[in-house]
Amino acid sequence: MKYIIKKILMMILTLVVVSFCVFLAFSLIPGDPATRKLGTEATPELIMQYREKMGLNDPLLVRYFRWLISFIKGDMGTSYSYSVPVSSMLMNKLPITLTLGIMSFVMMIVISIPLGIYTAKHENGYIDKVIVVINQIIMAVPPFFSGILLTFLFGMIFKLFTPGGFVSYTQDMGAFLKYLILPAISIALPKAAMSTKLLRGSVIAEAEKDYTRTAYSRGNSTTEVLYRHVLKNAMIPVITFMGMALADMIAGSIVIEQVFSIPGISRILLTSISNRDYPVVEAIIMGIAILVIVTNLLVDIIYRIIDPRIETME
Amino acid sequence: MADIILDVSDLNIEFHDHDKPETVVFDFDLTLEKGEIVGIVGESGSGKSMSALAIAGLLKRHALTKTGRIMFDGHDLLTCDRDTLRSYQGDEIAIIFQEPMTSLNPVKKIGWQVEECLRIHHKDMSKQERKEKAVNMLDSVGIHEPEKVYNMYPHELSGGMRQRVMIAAAMIADPQILIADEPTTALDVTVQEQIVELLRKLNREKQTSIIFISHDLSLVSRLCQRVLVMNKGYVVETGKTEDVFKRPREEYTKRLIAAIPKIDI
Numbered sequence: 001m002k003y004i005i006k007k008i009l010m011m012i013l014t015l016v017v018v019s020f021c022v023f024l025a026f027s028l029i030p031g032d033p034a035t036r037k038l039g040t041e042a043t044p045e046l047i048m049q050y051r052e053k054m055g056l057n058d059p060l061l062v063r064y065f066r067w068l069i070s071f072i073k074g075d076m077g078t079s080y081s082y083s084v085p086v087s088s089m090l091m092n093k094l095p096i097t098l099t100l101g102i103m104s105f106v107m108m109i110v111i112s113i114p115l116g117i118y119t120a121k122h123e124n125g126y127i128d129k130v131i132v133v134i135n136q137i138i139m140a141v142p143p144f145f146s147g148i149l150l151t152f153l154f155g156m157i158f159k160l161f162t163p164g165g166f167v168s169y170t171q172d173m174g175a176f177l178k179y180l181i182l183p184a185i186s187i188a189l190p191k192a193a194m195s196t197k198l199l200r201g202s203v204i205a206e207a208e209k210d211y212t213r214t215a216y217s218r219g220n221s222t223t224e225v226l227y228r229h230v231l232k233n234a235m236i237p238v239i240t241f242m243g244m245a246l247a248d249m250i251a252g253s254i255v256i257e258q259v260f261s262i263p264g265i266s267r268i269l270l271t272s273i274s275n276r277d278y279p280v281v282e283a284i285i286m287g288i289a290i291l292v293i294v295t296n297l298l299v300d301i302i303y304r305i306i307d308p309r310i311e312t313m314e
Numbered sequence: 315m316a317d318i319i320l321d322v323s324d325l326n327i328e329f330h331d332h333d334k335p336e337t338v339v340f341d342f343d344l345t346l347e348k349g350e351i352v353g354i355v356g357e358s359g360s361g362k363s364m365s366a367l368a369i370a371g372l373l374k375r376h377a378l379t380k381t382g383r384i385m386f387d388g389h390d391l392l393t394c395d396r397d398t399l400r401s402y403q404g405d406e407i408a409i410i411f412q413e414p415m416t417s418l419n420p421v422k423k424i425g426w427q428v429e430e431c432l433r434i435h436h437k438d439m440s441k442q443e444r445k446e447k448a449v450n451m452l453d454s455v456g457i458h459e460p461e462k463v464y465n466m467y468p469h470e471l472s473g474g475m476r477q478r479v480m481i482a483a484a485m486i487a488d489p490q491i492l493i494a495d496e497p498t499t500a501l502d503v504t505v506q507e508q509i510v511e512l513l514r515k516l517n518r519e520k521q522t523s524i525i526f527i528s529h530d531l532s533l534v535s536r537l538c539q540r541v542l543v544m545n546k547g548y549v550v551e552t553g554k555t556e557d558v559f560k561r562p563r564e565e566y567t568k569r570l571i572a573a574i575p576k577i578d579i
Binding site for chain 1: 370371372396400401402403404405408409411413416417418419420421422430431434435467469480483484
């Protein structure tokens with residue numbers, strides 16, 4: 001319990017630091033939301049007037065705390081460029097990005113766990129050798145490139161979907177998910193390859209340890225030793241990796257959404273950055289930061305469940 | 315002659331993981347009677363642990379060849395199929411190791427590990443019965459508050475306690491043979507004494523035959539009725555412990571005995 005409170009306090013502190021950094025970054029880079037909004041033709045008086053109205057002339061700290069207080073109250077502010085509440089802008093895009101992220105995460109797990117176990121069990125077998133090579137190749141290919149390849153292959157050659165097409169989840173849930181499969185694959189593939197490699201190595205290393213000899217001496221078969229003894233130990237480093245990968249995949253989906261023209265968060269994020277639309281960018285960054293922190297927290301909790309040694313180390 | 319329960323003859327073990335095959339055990343012979351404690355002594359690399367692992371069926375099948383016979387219960391453990399071998403492992407032939415710190419699975423509860431042989435070999439036993447047996451077993455190997463230890467993890471116990479847990483796990487299915495592969499080497503002297511005393515007690519109470527492997531001659535002389543002396547893969551001398559220690563015939567045995575530290579006061 002004390003641990004959870006400590007973690008939550010750390011999380012709040014992290015969010016404050018992250019949000020301040022975003023503010024600071026925007027004040028350091030050139031560009032002004034007022035000129036973006038009103039255009040370069042606008043008179044200096046008009047720009048002055050707008051800046052005054054939006055509170056852009058106040059010092060950085062004042063602006064930051066004003067934003068922070070309203071954010072704590074649950075008000076994410078209004079977009080400078082579109083003059084609509086940030087929350088309503090993000091609300092209908094968020095499910096798209098989240099679905100994509102979760103789909104790729106699930107794919108990574110579904111691919112890598114069975115494959116990692118299989119290749120470890122049949123180390124140096126024919127299939128293992130093939131998979132090790134394929135893994136190496138997949139790890140070297142960035143998601144945007146495999147995304148382009150997949151679009152070309154399934155969209156232009158097999159004509160299984162329309163490249164650039166998209167169906168919103170509000171219209172047809174099934175078609176929506178279908179359109180997300182390929183993007184999810186391109187995000188998941190390199191992570192799945194890494195996770196397979198990690199799990200394979202971890203299982204092989206654990207299988208060399210003394211306790212497996214004990215397990216054999218009690219009459220366990222190889223399969224039983226693997227599932228009853230080795231796997232739980234071998235999963236410990238893999239879970240850390242998967243936690244980091246989840247955060248990475250959500251961030252990675254920003255690029256992939258561009259490649260597959262998916263109208264998720266990424267499009268808003270990119271336009272908001274170039275328009276210097278602080279409230280929108282802040283909201284999205286905070287969302288990503290919260291996600292990363294919560295994932296870390298979950299990984300920590302899962303750790304404690306799997307590895308009884310951790311608790312006493314504190 | 316009393317009941318011979320294990321008969322090892324002409325056991326040779328040869329490794330192939332280097333360019334040149336290397337034989338580590340030559341013509342090893344051992345008979346074990348019911349309720350007997352036999353010691354195998356020798357320095358590191360003499361082949362004593364290899365022989366023990368072969369009897370326990372724990373030498374991996376790759377990278378080495380084994381010839382000879384290990385007869386147990388009418389089967390040759392070297393050539394029988396894996397299922398037959400597994401049906402004996404843990405149930406009739408149990409083993410404890412030198413490294414109590416690493417021989418237990420770090421992420422499983424003590425109770426789960428102690429019960430494992432019952433779960434594998436006595437599937438008809440209910441959960442309740444298994445737990446009861448495990449707690450009793452922990453109690454009889456001298457663990458205080460066995461109910462509490464049942465729910466603990468290995469890292470919460472000391473080395474001596476872990477070795478007791480290993481013994482409890484090995485003995486839970488009442489095996490006919492317990493192989494103790496340097497069970498006290500990693501423990502400090504007072505704990506060594508307690509473990510040896512515990513093995514002696516289990517041997518007396520359950521009539522379990524014990525193969526006790528050690529390089530500690532004084533321990534072996536106090537615990538074992540018979541002893542095999544090994545050197546460089548060969549059994550150089552064998553006989554009743556008393557005879558071997560009082561009237562060693564081989565030069566090697568004499569030197570080993572001379573090397574026992576004596577305390578002069």
